[in-house]
Amino acid sequence: MNIQNQIIKVTQRAVKDLYAADLSEDQISLQETRKEFEGHFTLVTFPIIRFSKKSPEQTGQEIGEYLKNEIDSIVDFNIIKGFLNLVLSSDYWFERLQTEITDPDHGFFPKNGKKLMLEYSSPNTNKPLHLGHIRNNLLGYSVAEILKAYGYEVIKANLVNDRGIHICKSMLSWKLYGDGETPESSGLKGDHLVGKYYVRFDKEYKKQIKGLISSGHTEEEAKKNAPLIKEAQSMLQKWEAHDPEVVELWRMMNGWVYAGFAETYKQLGVDFDKYYYESDTYLLGKDIIQEGLESGVFYKKDDNSVWIDLTDDGLDEKLVLRGDGTSVYITQDLGTAQLKYDDFKIDESIYVVGNEQDYHFKVLFLILKKLGKSWAEGLFHLSYGMVDLPSGKMKSREGTVVDADDLIEEMISTAKARTEELGKVSDFSSEEKEKLYYNIGLGALKYFLLKVEPKKRLLFDPNESIDFQGHTGPFIQYTYARINSVLNKSGFNVETIVEKPTVFKESELDLIQLLDRFPEKIEASAKEFSPAQLANYIYDLSKLYNKFYHEESILKAEDEHIKNFRLKLSKVTALTIAKGMKLLGIDVPERM
C-alpha cells in the first residue's frame, strides 16, 4: 500500500475514533503540498469540520497528531487554515529512491489480462499523408504504447480505405492523363504520384462543371452529369464487378501508394500488428442489418431502405442500408466491429479518429448496444481535434495541406542546422550525425504534437518553425544527453552502493518526489488516453533536473557519498526520461 492510501485509511480511522463519524474515501481530499508551504502531502480538513464541530485549525491539529502517531514516515505537520501539511521523513524518501524508483519496471504495470485493439491511421489510398495524419499516427502509436505499459495486450490495427469513388478518381485520371507515368519513371514517391492525379481529376472535373453551367445547366446537374464523374462511377461499378482490367489498375496504383506509406510510417516510427482493407470488409455488415431487422431494432421503409430510430436517445433517425441494398459507411463499420471482435475476442476496441466523426461513432456504438452485442461496452472513440493552419482548415484539393514527408524532411534539416551551429558533435561519423539529426528533428515534431491534449484542436503555423528550445522534445533529449555525459565520466553503475546523505538539498528532494509520481502519470495517461499528460510530466521532470544540475555539483560533490547519491538520482532520472519518451515514440540520444 502506498503512502497516500495509508494516509487516507488512517484519516478515516482518526475521524471515526475522534469524532465518531464514517468518512468515505472520496470525502477525503489529499493532495501534493504546494511548493510555498512546508510538507509533502496536504490533507484538506474543511470537509471534516462538520463532523468534528471544531475549528479547521483544531481539527487539523487533532488529526495531525493522530496521523503522526500512527504512521512512522510522518515526522511533522503544520496547519494553515483548513490545510494540514504533512512532512515525511527523509528516510521515507530515500527508501522510495532505493526501492520503487530504482526498479527497472518503475512506471510499468503488471499484465491485466485484457486484450485491446487500437485502430489508428486508416488512410485513404488516393493521396499522400499530411499533418493531420501525422497527429493521428503519433497519437495512436503513443496511446498504444502507454496502454501496453499499463498492462494491456494491445493490437495496433490499420483499416486501409483502399476502395471507393475517390480511389477511382485517381485511377481514371492517371489512365486519361498519365501517359504511363510510374514512380520509377517520374522519380516521385508512389503516394505522391497517385495524389497528383487525384488533384488533376478535380481540376478537370471542375472545368467540365464550369462548361456545363455556362451551357445552361444548374450547378447540381453539372456536378452530377459531368462526363468525368460518370466515368469514375462506372469504373467503380466495374471494380465491384471484378473487371480484370480495372482491378489490375487498382492493384498497381494501390501498390505504389503502399510503398509510399510504408516509407512515411517508417520515418514516423509507427507500426501495425494487423491490417484490414476496406476492399475486404466493405460488403460486411449486411448480415447484421438482417439480424437487427429480425429483432426489431431496425425497420424498413417503403423504398426498402433500412433505418434505426434513435430519437428516444436524443439522436436522429439513421439510415443503415440503402434502398437498393448497398452499404453506407455505417453498414461496413457495423460489420467491421464484429469482425474485429471475432478475430481477436478483444475486451476493448478503440478508434483513433478525428472529432468530425463524433456523431458517427456515437451512433455506431449505440446501435451495437441496441443489438445486444456483449462487447459493445468496450468500444471507445478516441476523438482528437483537427490540425488547423492560421488560414483555417487544411484542404487537400486547395493545396493548403502540410505534406507529411515535406514536414519530416524539414524538421530533420532544421535539426541539422541547429546542431551544426552548436558544433558539439563534430567527431561523430556521418552515419551517427544523420541518426542524431533524425532523432532530434522527429523528437521536436512528435513532442510538439503530443504535448497538446488530444481533444483540443491544434494550431500549426508553417511560417513559424517548430521550436527546439524551451518546452520541446529537444530540451528533454538534451537533458538526457547531459545526464549521460556526467554518468559516463563518473563510472557509476546501478550496483554502486548508495548511502543516504545527512541532509537533502531542496532540488534533490523535489526530484525524488517527482520521480515517485511516474507510475501515477502513466496510469492517468492510460485512463484518459492522453500522451499529453505524460509529455508534460517528462518536461517537468527535465526542467527540475536542469535546476538541480545547475545548483549542485555532481562529480565534485562534497564527499563520495553525496556524489554517489547524486549520480544515482541522475541515473534514475535519465532512465525515467528515456522510458517516458519511448512511450511517446521519441528516442533519446546519448550525446547531442
Next chain:
RNA sequence: GCCUCCAUAGCUCAGCUGGAUAGAGCAACGGUUUUCUAAACCGUCGGUCACAAGUUCGAAUCUUGUUGGGGGUACCA
C-alpha cells in the same frame, strides 16, 4: 434550426476527483560560462481564467444562460 466540442498572459499551451497568492514555454528586457554539455539556469515584464447569474466554507474547474469560434446534421466516407 438542432446536436456537439472549445474559450486561461501578446502567441502556443499546463492547471489531476472543486481547495491555499492561476503556472510553463515563446516573444521582449536584464543577468549567469577558468567548474559535470549555455539546445541550459536565474530574474523582470505580462491575467477581469470570454461574459453573467447560481451551487458551495471555497469555483479557471460544477449548473444554467449569453457571446464568439470549430465540427456534425436524414441514402458521402
